[in-house]
Amino acid sequence: MQTQVVTEQEIWDALDEVVDPEIPVVSLVEMGIIRAVILDGARVVVTMTPTFSGCPALEVMEGDIKARLAQMGLEDVRVEKALDPPWSSDWISDAARAKLKGIGLAPPRVHGGDFIAVLDAPVTCPYCDSFNTSIKNSFGPTPCRMIFYCNNCQQPFELFKPL
Numbered sequence: 010m011q012t013q014v015v016t017e018q019e020i021w022d023a024l025d026e027v028v029d030p031e032i033p034v035v036s037l038v039e040m041g042i043i044r045a046v047i048l049d050g051a052r053v054v055v056t057m058t059p060t061f062s063g064c065p066a067l068e069v070m071e072g073d074i075k076a077r078l079a080q081m082g083l084e085d086v087r088v089e090k091a092l093d094p095p096w097s098s099d100w101i102s103d104a105a106r107a108k109l110k111g112i113g114l115a116p117p118r119v120h121g122g123d124f125i126a127v128l129d130a131p132v133t134c135p136y137c138d139s140f141n142t143s144i145k146n147s148f149g150p151t152p153c154r155m156i157f158y159c160n161n162c163q164q165p166f167e168l169f170k171p172l
């Protein structure tokens with residue numbers, strides 16, 4: 010067995026290639042789901058916070074994380090879930106917000122904990138940037154999303170719920 014020297018930064022870089030199974034254009038790192046990486050010798054502990062508790066993609070994510078790190082020769086990987094504090098949509102990186110918009114998924118506004126202001130604020134259409142939008146259905150395809158309709162370009166789109 011060859012000895013490999015891996016740094017925590019290299020692990021972060023590798024995890025940045027692991028995509029969110031529900032939104033495969035963004036990585037778990039960009040979504041703020043990966044919270045911490047601890048490298049102790051050849052052992053790795055990755056701490057993640059799912060976007061909502063009971064997220065069915067959790068096991069998929071854990072498997073993907075382990076598979077990616079195994080490619081670096083890291084076999085002793087533990088994935089821990091941290092639910093407190095709960096995941097916040099404020100943790101989504103700017104790069105990820107741009108990617109979400111690119112697939113017609115309106116990124117959530119940064120709220121800094123002030124949900125009321127965010128929920129009252131107009132939602133911007135990801136296609137034409139119009140504020141002339143209305144909610145169509147608060148139940149999207151996943152608990153993280155809501156369906157909106159743009160009255161300007163007449164396209165339905167999804168909003169990633171501020172959490």
Ligand SMILES: [Zn+2]
Pocket residue numbers: 134135136137138139159160161162163164
């Ligand atoms: Zn529009």
